Amino acid sequence: MNYSVSEENYIKSIYHLQQQTDTVTTNSLANELRTKPASVTDMLKKLRTKRLVDYEKYRGFKLNAAGSKIALGIVRRHRLWEFFLVNKLGFEWDKVHDIAEELEHVSSAELIKKLDSFLNFPQTDPHGDPIPDTNGKMAVIKQLSLAEIDAKKTVVVSSVGNQSPEMLEMLKHYHIGIGTSLKINRHFAFDGSVEIKVTQQSACIISGQMAKNIFVHHG
Amino acid sequence: MNYSVSEENYIKSIYHLQQQTDTVTTNSLANELRTKPASVTDMLKKLRTKRLVDYEKYRGFKLNAAGSKIALGIVRRHRLWEFFLVNKLGFEWDKVHDIAEELEHVSSAELIKKLDSFLNFPQTDPHGDPIPDTNGKMAVIKQLSLAEIDAKKTVVVSSVGNQSPEMLEMLKHYHIGIGTSLKINRHFAFDGSVEIKVTQQSACIISGQMAKNIFVHHG
DNA sequence: AATTTTTTTTAGATTTGTCTAAATTAAATT
DNA sequence: AATTTAATTTAGACAAATCTAAAAAAAATT
Incomplete structure (x- = not known):
C-alpha cells in the first residue's frame, strides 16, 4: 500500500502524540497538524477504512499494529534524513526538521536502504532520538x-x-x-x-x- | 513564488520538449506527462496566469524567461540528486530517474546549496547531461x-x-x-x-x- | 440532576488537479 | 474550396483534502 503525503503526516502525528497519551483526541491532533478538527475527523474515517487506526466517534483514536508499522517507517526515513543533513551536508540540527519533513515522503525503499548503508547504519538521529530499523524495531532509551x-x-x-x-x-x-x-x-x-x-x-x-x-x- | 509538484512537472516537461521543438503542442505534453489533453489545457491557463508561459489557444506554447528559469532550477535539483544517488549511494544510473523525480520537488534552496557543495560542485549528471548553476546557466555541450x-x-x-x-x-x-x-x-x-x-x-x-x-x- | 461549556461530528462548500464527452478550431485531403 | 480528420478547448463532473457553520455528544459546572 502507498499513502499520500497527507495521510503520512496524520499517521506520524498520531504516533508522536501517542508517546504522551495512549489515546489521541481530535483537538490535539488538529492542533499538532495546524488544521481544523473537522478535517481530522474526515481523515480519521479514511484511515479507519484503511485499517490503520482504532477509532470510534467521540472516543478518541490510536494507531493499530498496521498503523504503527507505517508510522515507524516514516520516523525511520525522517531520522535517517536528519542524520544525513547534519552529518553529511553540515546543517545545524535546529534547521533540519522541516527539510526532513519533506524528504521523509520520498517513497523508494531501495533509497532508504542505500542511504542507511551510506550513513553507516546510525542508531540515533542528531537529536539523540533512536532510528527504527527496517522492521520497525526501535531501541527504547530510558529518558x-x-x-x-x-x-x-x-x-x-x-x-x-x-x-x-x-x-x-x-x-x-x-x-x-x-x-x-x-x-x-x-x-x-x-x-x-x-x-x-x-x-x-x-x-x-x-x-x-x-x-x-x-x-x-x-x- | 512556490509551485506545486504538478506545476513543476508541467514546467519541466515543457522545458524538455522545447529542446526538440521550439513550440510545444498540447498533445505532445499530454503524452509526455501521461495525462489527457484537456488536463494540459487547464494547467496551461494556470501557468499563463502565473506568467510562466506564452500561450494562445490553439497556437501551442513555450516557456517565457521566468518559466525557463524555474525549469532550470528543477533540472538543477534533479541532476544534483541523480549525481548523489549514483556517486554517493551507489545506484546504477538506470535506476535513479524516478527517485530523483521525487527528490527534485523538495523545495529548500539551502538544501540544494549544501548538496552541491557536498558533491563538490559537479558539472554533469551520471548520464553526462550538464547541471545548470544557481542562476540557471548551463554549459552547452555540442551533442x-x-x-x-x-x-x-x-x-x-x-x-x-x-x-x-x-x-x-x-x-x-x-x-x-x-x-x-x-x-x-x-x-x-x-x-x-x-x-x-x-x-x-x-x-x-x-x-x-x-x-x-x-x-x-x-x- | 440540570445546565453550561467544550469537544467532536456532520453537512455542505471550496480548491486543486484530474477526467470524459461534446464542441470548436486547425490541418489535411479530396 | 469543400470536406474529412485530427488537435484542442470547453463544459461539466469527480476525488482528495481542506474549510466554515451548525448540530450532536460528552464533560464540566452549578
Missing part, C-alpha cells in the same frame, strides 16, 4: 533528564527534548552536544537549577528548564 | 554522436541519449561509461555500425543504433 539524576553521578548526554534554535544556542554556549560526558555536582532546590562539570571545562550552572530538556544515560 | 564523427578520431564519451537498463547493459558489456576514451576505427555503410577501440581493450563493433546514442567530444 532520564538531568533534573532527575542524583548529584555526583557522571552521565552522557543522549538526547534533547527541544529542537529549537534557542535550545541549540544554549547548548553550544555550554559546549554540550549528544555524547558529551558531564558530572552532576549538585541540584539547587530553590529553582531546580543544576551545577554541572563538563570534561575539560570549569563547572557551570544550568537552569531547571534546561536540565529538564537534557536527557542522559549513565556513562 | 555529436559516434555515428557523426569521422573515422580515425579519438574521442571521449560525454553523455548517452538513452537511459534505459538495456542501454546500460550494453555499455557495461563494452566497458563504456561517461569519460571513456575511445578511437573510431571505421564506419560500415551497410547498417551504420561502427568499429571502435576502447583503451586497453580489443576493437569491437557497435550497432548504428548504439552509435547514435553515444555522444562524445573531442578528447
Whole structure:
C-alpha cells in the first residue's frame, strides 16, 4: 500500500502524540497538524477504512499494529534524513526538521536502504532520538533528564527534548552536544537549577528548564 | 513564488520538449506527462496566469524567461540528486530517474546549496547531461554522436541519449561509461555500425543504433 | 440532576488537479 | 474550396483534502 503525503503526516502525528497519551483526541491532533478538527475527523474515517487506526466517534483514536508499522517507517526515513543533513551536508540540527519533513515522503525503499548503508547504519538521529530499523524495531532509551539524576553521578548526554534554535544556542554556549560526558555536582532546590562539570571545562550552572530538556544515560 | 509538484512537472516537461521543438503542442505534453489533453489545457491557463508561459489557444506554447528559469532550477535539483544517488549511494544510473523525480520537488534552496557543495560542485549528471548553476546557466555541450564523427578520431564519451537498463547493459558489456576514451576505427555503410577501440581493450563493433546514442567530444 | 461549556461530528462548500464527452478550431485531403 | 480528420478547448463532473457553520455528544459546572 502507498499513502499520500497527507495521510503520512496524520499517521506520524498520531504516533508522536501517542508517546504522551495512549489515546489521541481530535483537538490535539488538529492542533499538532495546524488544521481544523473537522478535517481530522474526515481523515480519521479514511484511515479507519484503511485499517490503520482504532477509532470510534467521540472516543478518541490510536494507531493499530498496521498503523504503527507505517508510522515507524516514516520516523525511520525522517531520522535517517536528519542524520544525513547534519552529518553529511553540515546543517545545524535546529534547521533540519522541516527539510526532513519533506524528504521523509520520498517513497523508494531501495533509497532508504542505500542511504542507511551510506550513513553507516546510525542508531540515533542528531537529536539523540533512536532510528527504527527496517522492521520497525526501535531501541527504547530510558529518558532520564538531568533534573532527575542524583548529584555526583557522571552521565552522557543522549538526547534533547527541544529542537529549537534557542535550545541549540544554549547548548553550544555550554559546549554540550549528544555524547558529551558531564558530572552532576549538585541540584539547587530553590529553582531546580543544576551545577554541572563538563570534561575539560570549569563547572557551570544550568537552569531547571534546561536540565529538564537534557536527557542522559549513565556513562 | 512556490509551485506545486504538478506545476513543476508541467514546467519541466515543457522545458524538455522545447529542446526538440521550439513550440510545444498540447498533445505532445499530454503524452509526455501521461495525462489527457484537456488536463494540459487547464494547467496551461494556470501557468499563463502565473506568467510562466506564452500561450494562445490553439497556437501551442513555450516557456517565457521566468518559466525557463524555474525549469532550470528543477533540472538543477534533479541532476544534483541523480549525481548523489549514483556517486554517493551507489545506484546504477538506470535506476535513479524516478527517485530523483521525487527528490527534485523538495523545495529548500539551502538544501540544494549544501548538496552541491557536498558533491563538490559537479558539472554533469551520471548520464553526462550538464547541471545548470544557481542562476540557471548551463554549459552547452555540442551533442555529436559516434555515428557523426569521422573515422580515425579519438574521442571521449560525454553523455548517452538513452537511459534505459538495456542501454546500460550494453555499455557495461563494452566497458563504456561517461569519460571513456575511445578511437573510431571505421564506419560500415551497410547498417551504420561502427568499429571502435576502447583503451586497453580489443576493437569491437557497435550497432548504428548504439552509435547514435553515444555522444562524445573531442578528447 | 440540570445546565453550561467544550469537544467532536456532520453537512455542505471550496480548491486543486484530474477526467470524459461534446464542441470548436486547425490541418489535411479530396 | 469543400470536406474529412485530427488537435484542442470547453463544459461539466469527480476525488482528495481542506474549510466554515451548525448540530450532536460528552464533560464540566452549578
